[in-house]
Amino acid sequence: MASELIYELGHRAKCASASLAVVGTAQKNRALLLIAEELEARSGAVLAENEKDVQAAAEHGISQVMIDRLRLSEARIRDIAQAVRHVVDLEDPVGVVDHGRTLPNGLNILCKRVPMGVVGMIYESRPNVTVDAAALCLKSSNAVILRGGKEAIHTNIILVELMRSALAKAGLDPDCICLLTELSREETVKMMKMNEYLDVLIPRGGAGLIQTVVQNATVPVIETGVGNCHVYVDASADLEMAVRIADNAKTSRPSVCNACESLLVHKDIAAAFLPKAAAAFAAHDVVIYGCDRTREILGGKVLKATPAEYAKEFLDYKVSVRVVDDLEQAIEHIAQYTTHHSECIVTNSYQNAQEFTARVDAAAVYVNASTRYTDGGEFGLGAEIGISTQKLHARGPMGLRELTTVKYIVTGNGQIR
């Protein structure tokens, strides 16, 4: 019965997670190394399945950008395998004692890191997420149910199959890594409400996907990765630095969530700064949506910015620009449009830097540096399962530790209250 598949997967993943709770680091690492080996050894078969997905995507008229995300190559498979080997090198977060104490009555309390249990990943069509997420969940002793985009279904099936075969070779329950292959909306919504089997849901993808999960899920959700990130250039900014940061934040990799989408410029330096910024952007044909003052300064090629542009995460060579009266107006603008990801001020004013970092409500707030640094690798987490833009549990890049919870272990010799 196809419509019960997700509960069947949930049950199997839950049982597998119970077995994982008592597996040591060495065995998990062995499984990860076997996954990396299988990936490389069976790359031909993976590429053949991937080609089916790419063909189907082309036939369905899916955009070239999407097809590029979907397509694997020998080199990309090697990169994915290397990323798995890198997870082997990361410290196992399970069993770490966060804190502990002995109470006056002799009770010993330990607060110890333990796995979440079963993680549900809902994502789009990047096949590398399938392997990355599975590897991070395995290293943190969580079972995972993967629900990737239907465009990548053939690729995901073979990737999960080879990972499961590696698990079995390492003496682990293959159900530690499960793939939902029935991709109807109905089945996915059931997954989001499957509180008895799932401990956390992590959606990864565009704003639409994230909102669908937030609106429908009863399982606790960690929102990730929608980034309408601002760079505010203050009156006292070093303008060369401001151009460098704005350009890097906007154009170094526009498709990622930590890229700048909106530029706010203090009115006193707008006439000096904006032409320089526009010149840098022109090298990448960046489309500019500006307020009236911006258009006065930059002239005809700037499109008119409406609230829709200020609210938009372009993920493209496009940027919205607004000239503001002062820091206060910049902070208000950000409060209205922020997705609480990464926000930056370029300034030479100590007071404005303090005020901006204290008042702007985001996972990461920058002074005089590019928003592009909000990343698990850059922050020293080693690898990331996503970037949390909510406040519960984890905020900003989430690594292995964020895939664990705690358990209090209290040992005594007959204490009663």
Next chain:
Amino acid sequence: MASELIYELGHRAKCASASLAVVGTAQKNRALLLIAEELEARSGAVLAENEKDVQAAAEHGISQVMIDRLRLSEARIRDIAQAVRHVVDLEDPVGVVDHGRTLPNGLNILCKRVPMGVVGMIYESRPNVTVDAAALCLKSSNAVILRGGKEAIHTNIILVELMRSALAKAGLDPDCICLLTELSREETVKMMKMNEYLDVLIPRGGAGLIQTVVQNATVPVIETGVGNCHVYVDASADLEMAVRIADNAKTSRPSVCNACESLLVHKDIAAAFLPKAAAAFAAHDVVIYGCDRTREILGGKVLKATPAEYAKEFLDYKVSVRVVDDLEQAIEHIAQYTTHHSECIVTNSYQNAQEFTARVDAAAVYVNASTRYTDGGEFGLGAEIGISTQKLHARGPMGLRELTTVKYIVTGNGQIR
């Protein structure tokens, strides 16, 4: 328009929370002390309003237990005021640096504790929760929207009014503490979906209330406090200790979430242990629901336990009992019925203690001590806003720190990627 009240409150609380983000500890403590003073100074007026609630409850035929929870007295008001003064003494969690580093490229990363923003509390008819929750939210620089039970509405209105007046006297925005007075289900469900204004929802109360919030909320929820807690008496247990722990866990305060609801007994010691336990329970007229083997040992007065009794959080002088074959069956039983709150093994076997603590999935797992210790005060948190039984964000007793999130503050001098 009554039906828009909650959005109005949400907006005001959000604005107030922005102002709180930059208020120092001294000013918050001044406000807390003023709240305690106002409570004592206006106790007569509070008692008069409380009497209205008690009268109405009596007229509506509400149970004596519920009325006792609702009723205030001079002494209880003094206790509530003292609890507020105690919050003054607790360390301010805001601004604490969790960790930080300087990257090789010179970027400085600080991970700093910041308030959540706006906390939504949904709870039942204990008026002390109104003041406790407001005080803890204030100390952690969060605005709060309180939605208490309608039985306590007159009491809650005057309590919130006097707290708001104390806030104003301390120079703080009174909207830091808001009360929802329109108590329809419709309005409450709107509150649960008010993601633009609320950062977290904390339901406190019975299983029904918690489930309603989990099922309806789109705002992130921290589940609290449903405790179907087990005490498992292993074959090697010191039987006197086991009786002492079982009796304390069951009868010292049956109405709280860390009380024992279910007793599991290894078959080898059941005949020796159960009569002793039953004798201790008899002093409190505890009603016993037992499996067949329990009834064979204890005889006629034991009622038959069905899955309904094993699943039930009695919060009363009632207990379910099951004789199990071994540790494995005890762990399986707990896995089936646990609410992931507090679970206990009484044993003298090192191996069984290890296995129980590793495999039982709960916020707190005990060896040879009463489950009644799962409590913010006992665990050294000073005060608690609730006991989390979920895995995201916080697990077990939640104190001031758990009412905060983090913000990464990244400072540089022009770094780009």
